[in-house]
Amino acid sequence: xxxxxxxxxxxxxxxxxxxxxxxxxxxxxxxxxxxxxxxxxxxxxxxxxxxxxxxxxxxxxxxxxxxxxxxxxxxxxxxxxxxxxxxxxxxxxxxxxxxxxxxxxxxxxxxxxxxxxxxxxxxxxxxxxxxxxxxxxxxxxxxxxxxxxxxxxxxxxxxxxxxxxxxxxxxxxxxxxxxxxxxxxxxxxxxxxxxxxxxxxxxxxxxxxxxxxxxxxxxxxxxxxxxxxxxxxxxxxxxxxxxxxxxxxxxxxxxxxxxxxxxxxxxxxxxxxxxxxxxxxxxxxxxxxxxxxxxxxxxxxxxxxxxxx
Amino acid sequence: xxxxxxxxxxxxxxxxxxxxxxxxxxxxxxxxxxxxxxxxxxxxxxxxxxxxxxxxxxxxxxxxxxxxxxxxxxxxxxxxxxxxxxxxxxxxxxxxxxxxxxxxxxxxxxxxxxxxxxxxxxxxxxxxxxxxxxxxxxxxxxxxxxxxxxxxxxxxxxxxxxxxxxxxxxxxxxxxxxxxxxx
Numbered sequence: 482x483x484x485x486x487x488x489x490x491x492x493x494x495x496x497x498x499x500x501x502x503x504x505x506x507x508x509x510x511x512x513x514x515x516x517x518x519x520x521x522x523x524x525x526x527x528x529x530x531x532x533x534x535x536x537x538x539x540x541x542x543x544x545x546x547x548x549x550x551x552x553x554x555x556x557x558x559x560x561x562x563x564x565x566x567x568x569x570x571x572x573x574x575x576x577x578x579x580x581x582x583x584x585x586x587x588x589x590x591x592x593x594x595x596x597x598x599x600x601x602x603x604x605x606x607x608x609x610x611x612x613x614x615x616x617x618x619x620x621x622x623x624x625x626x627x628x629x630x631x632x633x634x635x636x637x638x639x640x641x642x643x644x645x646x647x648x649x650x651x652x653x654x655x656x657x658x659x660x661x662x663x664x665x666x667x668x669x670x671x672x673x674x675x676x677x678x679x680x681x682x683x684x685x686x687x688x689x690x691x692x693x694x695x696x697x698x699x700x701x702x703x704x705x706x707x708x709x710x711x712x713x714x715x716x717x718x719x720x721x722x723x724x725x726x727x728x729x730x731x732x733x734x735x736x737x738x739x740x741x742x743x744x745x746x747x748x749x750x751x752x753x754x755x756x757x758x759x760x761x762x763x764x765x766x767x768x769x770x771x772x773x774x775x776x777x778x779x780x781x782x783x784x785x786x787x788x789x790x
Numbered sequence: 791x792x793x794x795x796x797x798x799x800x801x802x803x804x805x806x807x808x809x810x811x812x813x814x815x816x817x818x819x820x821x822x823x824x825x826x827x828x829x830x831x832x833x834x835x836x837x838x839x840x841x842x843x844x845x846x847x848x849x850x851x852x853x854x855x856x857x858x859x860x861x862x863x864x865x866x867x868x869x870x871x872x873x874x875x876x877x878x879x880x881x882x883x884x885x886x887x888x889x890x891x892x893x894x895x896x897x898x899x900x901x902x903x904x905x906x907x908x909x910x911x912x913x914x915x916x917x918x919x920x921x922x923x924x925x926x927x928x929x930x931x932x933x934x935x936x937x938x939x940x941x942x943x944x945x946x947x948x949x950x951x952x953x954x955x956x957x958x959x960x961x962x963x964x965x966x967x968x969x970x971x972x973x
Contacts, residue, residue: 492949523953530902534922539822540836543814546843709852 482510487517491524595684595698595716602721606746609664615740626662632755633662641758648763664746690715695724711736722746795859803850810847813859818843820923821863827918828871830907838874842867857932864923864933868915905955909948912936916944917952 490507493499499507511518613624627634633644643650644662685697695715702710709731715724726742757763798816801809821842826835845866846853853862906914912934919930920941927945931938 488950489946491953492946519957520953523956524949526956527902527949527952531921534827534902535823537819537823537826539819539839542818542822542836542840542843545836545840546814546847547811 482506484510484514484517487511487514488520491517491521492528494521495524495528595696595721598721599716599723603664603723603746606664606722608746608748608750610745610748610750611742613740613742627750627754628662628664629750630663634755635662643755643757643761645755645763650757650761650763687718688715690725693724694718720746799853799859803853805850810843813846814843817860817863820860821867824864824918824923825867825871827903827906827922828867828915829874830903834871834874838867838871841870841874845870858929860923861925861929861933864919864925865935868933872911902952905952908955909951913944913948913951916941917948920945921949 487507487510490499490503494504494507507517507521511521608629609627611626611628613626615622615624622638623636624638625636631646635642635644641650683699683701685699687694688697689695696718698714698716700712700714702712711729713727713729715726716722717724723744725744726740727738728740729736730739731737798809798812802813818839822835822839825838825842826832829835829838842863846863849866857865906917909917915934916930916936919925919933920927925933927938927942930945931941934941936944
């Protein structure tokens with residue numbers, strides 16, 4: 482038996498699930514292979530510790546769950562503690578709309594081609610300003626982001642947080658967000674994994690939006706585990722850059738807009754924009770994540786049930 | 791599905807509150823534990839578990855009922871955790887959370903949990919579903935929306951990485967016969 486073969490047997494050996502003959506062959510191999518003996522020991526140790534992970538006392542979450550499912554729309558508590566689900570919708574909007582195309586297997590060629598061009602265009606931009614309007618806990622919030630490749634300034638409902646080279650301001654009135662958002666990171670395939678093969682892009686042709694003729698690409702989510710959603714993605718047919726994203730969810734039979742986003746790319750950003758607010762200092766943030774995405778909008782959401790123009 | 795599960799599923803899909811309550815009682819421990827291992831953080835795990843049941847309730851009529859209940863719930867939990875992770879830009883460091891005595895009560899095996907948090911997300915989820923939750927590779931592939939072979943590969947890779955972590959703590963060993971070694 483070779484080590485390569487033995488390696489594939491360690492897990493079953495540790496759990497006692499190897500057939501007798503195979504187990505004997507493995508043991509014979511291990512007599513002359515200290516490395517595999519060590520690996521088998523490690524596998525058994527791993528198995529023991531896995532048993533420890535199978536135990537965990539669950540807190541009673543009944544009230545939180547049943548309160549939300551029995552509350553009328555708009556009165557629910559925030560879905561995620563200390564997180565901004567609205568931002569996540571914006572993130573999902575941007576990501577799904579821009580990057581999904583790289584993993585989708587069934588899609589109209591024209592829509593795929595257009596979004597591929599958009600991905601390429603976004604990867605080439607150096608600066609951006611993005612404004613996001615999103616709903617959270619029945620309220621509409623605003624998030625504005627200015628970003629170049631190394632620095633990000635962010636405001637959520639007017640509260641400022643500045644990021645620079647892995648550091649963040651320690652503004653006590655704002656959660657210590659820890660990422661520098663790069664325009665080139667807006668297309669992140671890993672974000673799409675959750676929706677793989679569940680989204681279908683459709684090219685809906687040219688539509689007028691705020692006086693501009695833009696191509697509308699629609700991504701529809703058909704997944705049994707998630708509420709029906711669609712992302713309407715407006716693309717500038719000349720620059721191939723995204724202009725606006727709108728995320729709708731099906732609620733009580735209607736499409737409800739939950740997030741809307743607009744982008745400005747390759748705009749001038751002054752150094753002063755990224756300076757710390759008075760009285761603040763920098764601190765280093767460990768484990769800087771990659772792959773952050775942003776989305777945005779120019780005007781407030783226009784009602785509970787709206788359609789793209 | 792067993793007949794009792796089918797009955798529960800039909801009642802649940804029909805919007806019967808008692809069925810939802812029963813589903814919660816049956817599954818909330820599993821869902822919370824999975825979320826805890828996935829996120830490495832008790833508060834996040836609670837959020838994921840809560841959101842999983844809420845999503846399940848809201849999308850119950852869209853569920854085709856072709857898979858086991860736990861498979862469906864795990865699937866929602868994976869999506870929910872992924873969504874929360876992307877959103878959580880003030881991400882807590884696992885080491886800090888796990889060093890918290892309060893958290894350790896839930897975490898059980900601190901050492902392995904820390905190693906799990908160092909794994910790539912795909913590998914961690916596949917390993918947890920198969921090795922901790924006891925799903926088959928096929929069931930795990932349904933949860934993760936991946937091919938069965940991919941899930942098998944991820945579980946194998948995760949096991950290998952975790953074993954390597956254990957070996958790092960032990961004296962270095964070499965294969966006696968270099969020609970037979972793949973290390």
